[in-house]
Amino acid sequence: MGLQTVCFDTKPYDLPGLTKYGEEAGVSFRFLETKLNAHTAALAEECGAKAVCIFVNDRADRAAIDRLCSAGVKLIALRCAGVNNVDMAYAEGKISVIRVPGYSPHAVAEHAMGMLLSSVRHLHKAYARTRDFNFSLRGLTGIELYGKTVGVVGTGRIGRVFAELCRGFGMRVLAYDKFPDPASGLCYVPLEQLLAESDVISLHCPLTEDTRHLIGRESISTMKPGVVLLNTSRGALVDTAALLEGIKSRRIGAACMDVYEEEADVFFEDRSDDILQDDTLARLLSMPNVLVTSHQAFLTREALDTIARETCFGIRRFFEGEKEKMRGTS
Ligand code: NAD
Numbered sequence: 001m002g003l004q005t006v007c008f009d010t011k012p013y014d015l016p017g018l019t020k021y022g023e024e025a026g027v028s029f030r031f032l033e034t035k036l037n038a039h040t041a042a043l044a045e046e047c048g049a050k051a052v053c054i055f056v057n058d059r060a061d062r063a064a065i066d067r068l069c070s071a072g073v074k075l076i077a078l079r080c081a082g083v084n085n086v087d088m089a090y091a092e093g094k095i096s097v098i099r100v101p102g103y104s105p106h107a108v109a110e111h112a113m114g115m116l117l118s119s120v121r122h123l124h125k126a127y128a129r130t131r132d133f134n135f136s137l138r139g140l141t142g143i144e145l146y147g148k149t150v151g152v153v154g155t156g157r158i159g160r161v162f163a164e165l166c167r168g169f170g171m172r173v174l175a176y177d178k179f180p181d182p183a184s185g186l187c188y189v190p191l192e193q194l195l196a197e198s199d200v201i202s203l204h205c206p207l208t209e210d211t212r213h214l215i216g217r218e219s220i221s222t223m224k225p226g227v228v229l230l231n232t233s234r235g236a237l238v239d240t241a242a243l244l245e246g247i248k249s250r251r252i253g254a255a256c257m258d259v260y261e262e263e264a265d266v267f268f269e270d271r272s273d274d275i276l277q278d279d280t281l282a283r284l285l286s287m288p289n290v291l292v293t294s295h296q297a298f299l300t301r302e303a304l305d306t307i308a309r310e311t312c313f314g315i316r317r318f319f320e321g322e323k324e325k326m327r328g329t330s
Contacts, residue, residue, distance in 0.1 A: 017308025151198030154205025
C-alpha cells in the first residue's frame, strides 16, 4: 500500500492522470466526489490518510485544518496554483501545504485570449445563430484587437504569456504588478493609469486580502467606457455587484469570466435541471455581452497531465523529506 491520500472534489478528468502517476510515485488515492470542508475533513481519518489532495473550491479553513491535524494528516496537496482556499497563516507549523504553481500558463492565457476573441467578434452568438439556420449578421459587428491597449494586472507566469499573445495581435500592452519585474521587458504603469487607458483589462494576480475586490465600484468608474474585462484568475478579484452596475451603465462593454465570486456550489457541476438560486449569476448570464465559462481555463490535456504528475511526485517528495527528518533526529 502506497502513501494513503484522500482526493476531494474528484472529477472524471482527474482520474486517469492521478491514477497513472499515483502508481508511479507510490501514492494510493481514495477518490471522493465531496469537497473538503470542516465536516468532510473527518473522511480523511476514516481512510487513515496522511495526505489530502484538494482543488480550487475545497475549503481548508481553520476548522478543517484542525480536523485534518487531529486525524494525523500531514500534508495538503493542492492540485492547482492558487492557495486562496487554504488558511495559510493558520496552517503554518501545523500542516504542510504544497501546490502546482506553474503547470501550464499557456492553458489559462490561451483560454483568456479565446474568451476575448469570442467576445469582441461575437463568436458565441454566431455559433448559436448558424446552428439555428440564422445566417443574418445583424448585431455581430465586432472590434479589432490590433492597435488596442490591453492592461495586464499581475505579470507572473500566466500574465506574461497573455501579454505575449496580445503583442502577437499587435496590441499595446500596459502592465501592473505589486512586484514588477524590470527584466520582463513589460511597460509597467500605476494601476490607475492602466485602468484609465486600457481597452481590455485582464486579471492575472492571485486572490489575497490585498486584491479582493480590486475591481469594484471605484475602479470601474475610472475605466475607459466600453472596456472589456477578463477574469480568469479568481472570482473575488471582482466585486460582482459593481460589475453588474458597470455593465448596466455601459461603462463596461463586455465581461469574460472564467471565475466567479460565488462559484463554489455552481461551477464544475451540471445544474441544467435546477432552478438557479444565485440571482446575480442569473442576471450576468442574461446579458448579451457577458461570457461565462465554468473555471475551465486550466482544462487542457497538457495541464491535467502536468498537474497529476507534479501532485503525485510532490506528495512522494514530501514524505521522503519527512523520513529523512526522522532519520536525522533518531
Ligand atoms: P504567479 O504567481 O506566477 O503570478 C502572479 C503575479 O501576481 C505575480 O507577478 C505577483 O507579483 C502578482 N501580484 C501579487 N499580488 C499582486 C497585487 N496585489 N497586485 C498586482 N499583482 C500582484 O501566478 P500565475 O501562475 O500567473 O497565476 C495567476 C493566478 O491565476 C493564480 O493566482 C490563480 O488564481 C489563477 N489561475 C486560474 C486558473 C483557471 O483555471 N482559471 C488556473 C491557474 C491559475
